[in-house]
Amino acid sequence: MTAPPNPDTRPLVLIGGTVFDDDARTFRRADAVCREGRIEALAESVTAPQGALAIDCSGKYLLPGLIDCHVHITGSGDPTELNTANTTPLATRAWRAARYAEQTLMAGFTTVRDLGAADQLNIHLASAIESGLLRGPRMLAAGLGVTMTGGHGSGFIATEADGPDAVRKAVRQQLRAGATAIKLFASGGVMTPGVDPRSPSFTEDELRAGVEEAHKAFRIVGAHAQATEGVKNAIRAGVDSIEHGVWLDDEAIHLMCERGTYLVATFTAPWQIAHRGTEAGIPAFMVAKGWQVLDSHEQSIRAAIKAGVRMAMGTDQGTPMNHPGENAQEIIRLAALGLSPAAALLASTAWAAELLRISDRTGRIRPGLAADLLVLDTDPLADIGVLANQSAIRAVIQAGAIVRSSLPEIEGNT
Ligand SMILES: [Zn+2]
Known part of the structure; x- marks a missing residue:
């Protein structure tokens, strides 16, 4: 990169x-x-x-230059763009992604990590930027995330795998395609219909297999984890960052402190979904789940900050009404949730670079x-x-x- x-x-x-x-x-x-x-x-x-x-x-x-550790840069924030990606022609999505990348850079984000795009478009966008063909942030790109059959992200930003060996293979497939980060799904989430965010998904063994493959190739792993058990499975399996962390109990926070696991909270994502609501065109099932997670998410972020969990800023840009170029709203939210302004800046620069293992560069x-x-x-x-x-x-x-x-x-x- x-x-x-x-x-x-x-x-x-x-x-x-x-x-x-x-x-x-x-x-x-x-x-x-x-x-x-x-x-x-x-x-x-x-x-x-x-x-x-x-x-x-x-x-x-x-x-x-600011660093956003969790984007889906192929999404504009249009309420259904990300999870209907497979019904939009690939070329159309590629042109759009080029625009979104430029908008992100213009807002001061010189580096991002993209944690899942249909057709591994994020990997191809990253190389087009790196070669100078397009303007955009430096990108770490996960390709497709890896999820269990029927799990969160399935059918749009993730590929399915079941059992440790299948997870290994799916991670290897992302690495073969050029992934510079890996994304695993450890629980349900908000944007997939019929999937409960309180439900853990991959087992600890499945997650550990994915982490081993990624770390062997010197790639970091971000785990989508909202449910308490999913969070703990992911931490114990050795992931580098918990993405979202909606229901963190004392044990999860203690484990994160002990192991140095980062929290990339992406509070902007559920906040926008809940508060912008169906009036903005967001599907009703997502809005209901946005409200379901919001209070617990806020309490978990506050508790993590208080306990000294390592924080790195990420927006989940591309989710509904979470637009490219508006990424800084998450920095402001982190400051409102208890990070000092200086710490919120560090979470968006130096600490983010440490999570992404690029602090020797930026x-x-x-x-x-x-x-x-x-x-x-x-x-x-x-x-x-x-x-x-x-x-x-x-x-x-x-x-x-x-x-x-x-x-x-x-x-x-x-
Ligand atoms: Zn995401």
Whole structure:
């Protein structure tokens, strides 16, 4: 997973801003020199290299490019687009996915993990972006998720398998297709008709087989897990992250702390389904289940934060009324549920990169890492809501390439 090529080979210098220091959890004054896609230097005052493009960031706030650990980028948030994917021509879905990827990047999300797409479209989109054919975030892509017969996700974003050997084979099939992450379904969920989110699905043995195959290939595993027993089966089987975690009891939280399992809560998904409702065109069975999970989900997220469970931000973008480019609403929700603004930023940058095992490449503003940057008008520690205000985002930079910018250039450097 590398960033797309940057056609502008000039060094990029960002002058006069303050940068997010993930250790101190605050902003400090620094200029940044970016070259060949990476941050080369950070200092209170730098001399722009010969021929550099210099940008005036005076009074601005620089964050690492944001990371969304759970998207379905092939979905727009149209209420039934994801789970009717198989009745829409593949080419149509591919053009749309290209648009959604660009919208996500423009909102400041320079990296995402896609946890399930029909026809493994996410894998093909990731390689089109990586080759420079399309604009979009760097992507880890799971291909199809793996679920039990009749389980959640079956028939749209997941393939069915039963028994440890079949799960192994299904995971190997995703790896063969080029998956850079793996998704397993450990319980029921909201978006599949007739499937109860309180019901566990794969057994611990089935999950362990899938985890072994993924880890053997150095890939991380995210487990869709809402039901308490499903969550615990997944943690014990060694998954890297619990996706959703609707019904977390004390034991589940204790296990997550003990094993370092991340929670990717995606609270935006049920919130939007429940609150936007059938008036938005969301099927009634989904709305009913959205309300069924909402209160418990909120309590579980609050309890996990309080207990110190590792948090990584993910939206489940692509689910009903959960649109590409609006991903930052989850960061704001996490802050409302008990994460400090600094921790909510870390969950969306440094900690997300740790979960995805890419912190040697991105997630922090440090020399040697990719120049993935977001430049804001307002201090997000004082007003986390600024992340959802597109006009307050003054620049998005991915691997040293300016994706968009309304900041003035400083003349006289060339
Ligand atoms: Zn999902």
